[in-house]
Amino acid sequence: xxxxxFEQLKSTPNTETLSILDETGQIVNKDLLPDLxxxxxxxxxxxxxxxxVLNERSTKLNRQGRLGFFAPTSGEEASQIGSNFAMTKDDxxxxxxxxxxxLVQHGLPLYQAFLWSRGHVDGNKYPEAMQALPxxxxxxxxxxxxxxxxxxxxxxxxxxxxxxxxGDGGTSQGDFYEGINFAGAFxxxxxxxxxxxxxxxxxxxxxxxxxxxxxxxxxxxGIPGIQVDGMDAxxxxxxxxxxxxxxxxxxxxVLIETLTYRxxxxxxxxxxxxxxxxxxxxxxxxxxxxxxxxxxxxxxxxIWSTDQEKAWEEEVNKQIDEAIKKTExxxxxxxxxxxxxxxxxxxxxxxxxxxxxxxKESD
Amino acid sequence: MAKLSMVKAITQGLDEEIKxxxxxxxxxxxxxxxxxxxxATDGLQDENGEDRVFDTPLAxxxxxxxxxxxxxxxxxxxxxxxxxGFVFETMDEIAGQIxxxxxxxxxxxxxxxxxxxxxxxxxxxxxxxxDSLEGLLAQxxxxxxxxxxxxxxxxxLLASSIRSDDPVxxxxxxxxxxxxxxxxxEDSYTVPLDKADVKREGKDITLVSYGYMVxxxxxxxxxxxxxxxxxxVVDLRTISPLDEETIINSxxxxxxxxxxxxxxxxxxxxxxxxxxxxxxxILSLESPIGRVSAPDTPYPFSQAEEIWLPNxxxxxxxxxxxxxx
Ligand SMILES: Cc1ncc(C[n+]2csc(CCOP(=O)(O)OP(=O)(O)O)c2C)c(N)n1
Ligand SMILES: [Mg+2]
Numbered sequence: 001x002x003x004x005x006f007e008q009l010k011s012t013p014n015t016e017t018l019s020i021l022d023e024t025g026q027i028v029n030k031d032l033l034p035d036l037x038x039x040x041x042x043x044x045x046x047x048x049x050x051x052x053v054l055n056e057r058s059t060k061l062n063r064q065g066r067l068g069f070f071a072p073t074s075g076e077e078a079s080q081i082g083s084n085f086a087m088t089k090d091d092x093x094x095x096x097x098x099x100x101x102x103l104v105q106h107g108l109p110l111y112q113a114f115l116w117s118r119g120h121v122d123g124n125k126y127p128e129a130m131q132a133l134p135x136x137x138x139x140x141x142x143x144x145x146x147x148x149x150x151x152x153x154x155x156x157x158x159x160x161x162x163x164x165x166x167g168d169g170g171t172s173q174g175d176f177y178e179g180i181n182f183a184g185a186f187x188x189x190x191x192x193x194x195x196x197x198x199x200x201x202x203x204x205x206x207x208x209x210x211x212x213x214x215x216x217x218x219x220x221x222g223i224p225g226i227q228v229d230g231m232d233a234x235x236x237x238x239x240x241x242x243x244x245x246x247x248x249x250x251x252x253x254v255l256i257e258t259l260t261y262r263x264x265x266x267x268x269x270x271x272x273x274x275x276x277x278x279x280x281x282x283x284x285x286x287x288x289x290x291x292x293x294x295x296x297x298x299x300x301x302x303i304w305s306t307d308q309e310k311a312w313e314e315e316v317n318k319q320i321d322e323a324i325k326k327t328e329x330x331x332x333x334x335x336x337x338x339x340x341x342x343x344x345x346x347x348x349x350x351x352x353x354x355x356x357x358x359x360k361e362s363d
Numbered sequence: 364m365a366k367l368s369m370v371k372a373i374t375q376g377l378d379e380e381i382k383x384x385x386x387x388x389x390x391x392x393x394x395x396x397x398x399x400x401x402x403a404t405d406g407l408q409d410e411n412g413e414d415r416v417f418d419t420p421l422a423x424x425x426x427x428x429x430x431x432x433x434x435x436x437x438x439x440x441x442x443x444x445x446x447x448g449f450v451f452e453t454m455d456e457i458a459g460q461i462x463x464x465x466x467x468x469x470x471x472x473x474x475x476x477x478x479x480x481x482x483x484x485x486x487x488x489x490x491x492x493x494d495s496l497e498g499l500l501a502q503x504x505x506x507x508x509x510x511x512x513x514x515x516x517x518x519x520l521l522a523s524s525i526r527s528d529d530p531v532x533x534x535x536x537x538x539x540x541x542x543x544x545x546x547x548x549e550d551s552y553t554v555p556l557d558k559a560d561v562k563r564e565g566k567d568i569t570l571v572s573y574g575y576m577v578x579x580x581x582x583x584x585x586x587x588x589x590x591x592x593x594x595x596v597v598d599l600r601t602i603s604p605l606d607e608e609t610i611i612n613s614x615x616x617x618x619x620x621x622x623x624x625x626x627x628x629x630x631x632x633x634x635x636x637x638x639x640x641x642x643x644x645i646l647s648l649e650s651p652i653g654r655v656s657a658p659d660t661p662y663p664f665s666q667a668e669e670i671w672l673p674n675x676x677x678x679x680x681x682x683x684x685x686x687x688x
Contacts, residue, residue, distance in 0.1 A: 068665055069489045097489065119487065119665025137490045138449065139421060169392075172420035173452075202397030203418045269488075276396050333667040338660040349629075353658055 002031045004239065006246045006254060009224035013216035017259060018239055019229035023288050025296025027234075034238040038303045044085050044233060045294050045304065046312055048077040051101040052291060053316045055264070058117070062268045066324060068118045071098040072264030075231075078290035079195050079258035080165075081105065082236030086244055087163060092131040092149045094142040094164040098195075098262075099135060102165070106132055110323035115330060121338075122330055131160075139170045143179030143192065150183055150190035150253065161247045163191040169200020171214050180221040183253035190253040191243055195230065201266045202276035218255035230258030231288040234297075261285035334361050366544040372514035373403050373479075373535065376521040377441065379551045381411045384439055387525060389416045391426055391443030400445060401481055401540055423449050427456035430476045431464070439475045441525055447482035447534060448491035450499070461530050462505035476531070477524045483536035483575055483625060484672050487665040493537070494662040495626035500532050501603035501635070507531045507556060508603040512577035514545040516600060519554025527556060536575040543578075557601050559609035565595035568682055569613040571636055572623035573599040576673065580623050583678035592686055602632045607639050614644045621653040621681050625673060628656040650688035653681045 004018075020029045027033055036044065055074040061067040073080060076098070084102040087093070095103050100113050107130050116123030116134065124134040136142040142164045149162035170176055171194055183190040194214045198205050211217060218225025224246075228239045236258055243254035263282060265271040273282075298304035336357040339350055346354070367375065381387050389404060395418040398405035408416040419426050423444055430440035444450055450457065457478065464474050484493040501508050509524055509531055511517035517535065524531040562577060563584050570580040577598045584594035597613050599605065614620050620640055622633035637652050655677045663671040 068487060119489075119667070121664050121667075123664075137492070138452070140452075169421035172422045172425070174422060174424055200392070200421050201400065202393045203395075203421070207418055208420050270400070275398070333664065333670075335658050335660070335663070335667070335671055338663055338667070338671070339658055342660045350659060357658065 004032070004226065004242045006224040006243070006251065009218075009226055010222060011219065013213060013219055013225050014227055017227050017229050018235050019232050020234040020238060021232045021293050021297055023293055025293045025300060032235075032238050034234060034241060036237070038301070041298060041301075042303055044081065044237065045298055047081045047085065047105060048233060048291055048294060049309060049312055050316050051077045051081055053313055054101065054320065057317065057320045059264070059268065061324060066328070067114060069097070069267065069269065070117055071267045072262055073098060073101055075261045075263040075285065075289070076195060076197060078233035078236050079193075079230040079260040082233035083163075083193055083240045083256070083258070086237050086240035088160065090131060090158070090160045092153070092160065092162040094133050094146050094149065094162065095135050096139070096142060096165050096167070096170070097135045097137055098167070099165045103132060103135065106130070108132065110319065111326040114324055114327040118327065120330060121333055139166065140173030140175030140179075142166065143170070143173075144175045144182065146190050146192065147179045147182035147186070147188065150188035151186045154186070154188045159248050161189040161191050161244055163193065165193045165195055167200060168194065168196040168198065168205045168208055168214060169203065170194070171217060172208050177217070177221070180218060180223060180253065180255055184221040184223040187250070187252035189247040189250075191240065191247060192253060192255045194255065194257040195260055196257055197260045197262045199262075199266070199276065201271065204276070213257065215255060215257035223253050223255060225255040225257065227257045227259065230260030231290045231293070233290055233294055336361055364546045364548055367514050367547040368541045368544050369511070369514040369517045369535070370401055370403050370540040372518040372547045373521060374405055374407065375547070375549075376518040377404065378407055378410060380441070380522060380525045381407065381415055383551065386437060386439040387415070387441060388433060388438050389441045389443070390419050390429070392419060392421055392445045394418060394443050399443065401537070403479070403535070404443070423452035424456055427453040427461065427478065430478070431456060431461050431474065434474050434476055435472065439525065441477045441479060444478060444480040446488070446492040447480035447496055448494045450480065450496055454499070457532065458500060458503045458506070462503050465505055465529075473528045474530045475528045477521070477527075477533050478531070479533045479535065481537045481540070482534050483538055484662060484668055485538045485575070487668065488537070490662075490664070495624070495657070497532075497534055497602055498626055498631050501632050505530070506603070507601060508534065509556060509601050510534045510536070510574045511539075511600065512562070512574055512598050513539060513543070514547050516554050516560070516598075518547055519552050520556065520600060522551060523553045523556050526553070531556075534574070538575045539578070554600070557604060557606055559606040560598045560600055561595060561609065561613065562598045563594070563596040565593035565617065567593045567617055568619040568621060568686055569595045569597055569617045570621050570623060570678065570682065571597045571599065571610060571633065573602055573632070574625065576623045576625050579673070579675045580678055582675040583682065586675065586679055587682055592682065594682060599632075605635060605639065607643065610636060610639055611644045614640050615647040618647055618649040619685050620648070621655060621678065621685055623655045623673065623678055626657060627659045628654060629659050631656055650685050653685040655681050
């Protein structure tokens with residue numbers, strides 16, 4: 001593939017997975033190599049390392065009872081960070097439960113992401129300027145909402161996009177089809193990511209659909225669909241960047257499928273991957289690790305070193321320590337506050353409940 | 364007789380029904396190889412084969428629609444909705460289609476479907492996993508809504524639900540899955556649908572509840588007994604349609620009632636129970652009916668569950684207020 005031809009992809013899904021940086025850190029597709037400066041390349045890699053460290057620390061914090069809900073992300077850094085890296089802060093993100101790294105890179109203070117994990121509403125009180133919804137729990141809901149945000153962006157004549165994520169399992173939901181179809185029908189600037197990590201909890205991708213590629217589901221909606229090596233940050237970035245330009249130029253939405261893998265369990269709430277996949281399969285994927293190949297590429301280029309990485313990891317760990325400390329200092333939630341946020345115009349029955357709970361809370 | 368947790372009793376009950384009737388099919392997200400996210404279907408695929416117990420693609424509307432279609436082909440589907448909070452995804456199939464088939468086809472077709480789903484609060488799940496949404500379906504004509512409060516009832520009610528030719532929504536409170544064990548006969552047995560159960564006898568006040576709140580009511584009754592108040596604990600078991608007779612008989616005996624639900628107060632199941640008492644036993648009442656329910660907000664974020672969910676202390680306090688009225 002020399003150039004991504006989105007017009008062509010509308011009727012014919014790509015038959016070959018887009019890749020730029022191979023497992024050994026070699027560039028295999030010079031034509032599509034993104035135009036990133038050395039600083040930008042190191043920044044992209046630093047975000048990927050940040051995400052890996054965050055995954056490890058979050059897992060530990062969860063085991064210590066200092067964090068709550070957590071859906072592991074390691075293995076998916078190229079897909080998550082590579083796509084998000086092509087966006088601007090003015091783009092609107094609609095993430096799913098596993099997409100906390102993108103949300104934080106998009107501007108959510110880390111301590112708030114931790115509050116969300118712990119089950120505290122303050123984690124979802126977003127800064128005014130932030131173009132985002134909290135992580136979606138209901139699989140597929142974010143896809144239809146993205147069609148709405150994107151149509152709004154179009155009506156407001158903004159030069160931005162709405163972007164959203166779901167998984168391979170999510171593509172089976174009605175909402176998935178409705179979302180891409182609406183965005184296609186309204187030709188609105190939406191980017192739909194399908195992070196295909198091979199499993200929906202325990203259910204393997206082959207059982208999800210008879211379609212040979214998830215990206216080809218775009219064809220039925222009349223929008224371009226492209227499958228990308230989701231362990232290759234440069235490929236994910238290049239595809240996203242081009243798709244974003246296509247969408248911002250008024251050509252309508254794009255669906256991007258990233259082929260990736262989660263090394264950890266589905267979530268830390270009792271999933272046991274040994275029940276549904278082999279350790280040999282995990283080893284195979286770990287050989288394709290997104291960090292290993294980027295590290296090699298940057299080191300060969302002479303713009304990254306082991307010492308730099310160590311220093312950066314220390315810095316990230318410090319940020320995490322500070323964030324979790326701040327999280328733990330936030331006052332507990334009150335039922336009276338929930339009641340106050342249930343309606344804008346509070347009806348008398350709720351007012352009575354607010355009074356009753358306020359009295360209880362001051363006991 | 365072995366002592367089983369509720370989740371084990373359900374697994375055993377499913378296994379027995381699969382073996383008893385070759386038309387029974389168990390399916391849903393992760394129910395096959397993984398044995399369900401709560402292991403409620405653990406081992407059932409190995410034991411009975413993939414033809415009988417299988418994973419579906421990820422779509423709740425698809426799952427209930429599949430059940431309806433299979434029922435038309437003569438099967439007895441037992442689909443699982445992974446968490447009842449996801450029922451919104453499939454409200455049309457359940458409340459708009461399956462439950463209305465008998466009505467819209469003049470009784471010429473049946474829908475022997477049992478939709479199982481975990482629900483209920485207190486186990487620190489993410490949003491829309493723990494909500495008590497049973498009231499939405501209790502208002503649906505043509506549908507039974509069954510909620511066991513422990514292992515013995517769970518297995519027997521599940522057998523009755525699966526054997527019933529009417530559709531049933533069978534809700535399993537997550538907090539009950541593993542919190543205690545009970546004697547459960549190894550052989551198959553049924554517990555009747557549409558029948559409430561008096562879990563504890565008492566003469567001073569009736570505590571009506573269902574699901575996990577039965578356990579909290581029971582604890583409250585034990586505490587009240589120490590203060591000389593004998594509470595009767597009525598477990599609805601089927602929340603729609605209601606067993607009016609058991610409710611009325613108990614209230615006639617005690618003259619007082621506190622109605623306990625984990626769901627929000629507004630338009631809840633206990634509103635209907637209160638109405639039955641008002642219509643059919645008001646002259647036996649010695650004080651107003653008391654209600655214990657959750658505040659009228661969406662189910663809270665997990666760190667606030669304890670302060671939001673009703674508990675035994677709320678029940679004790681309300682019961683004393685009603686007794687001393
Ligand atoms: C509507 C809905 N159905 C079911 C679930 C339960 N659930 C949570 S994650 C998941 C699997 C999702 O798989 P996939 O879309 O591949 O995303 P991944 O978790 O692999 O990133 C399921 C079934 C849910 N959260 N929402
Ligand atoms: Mg997946």
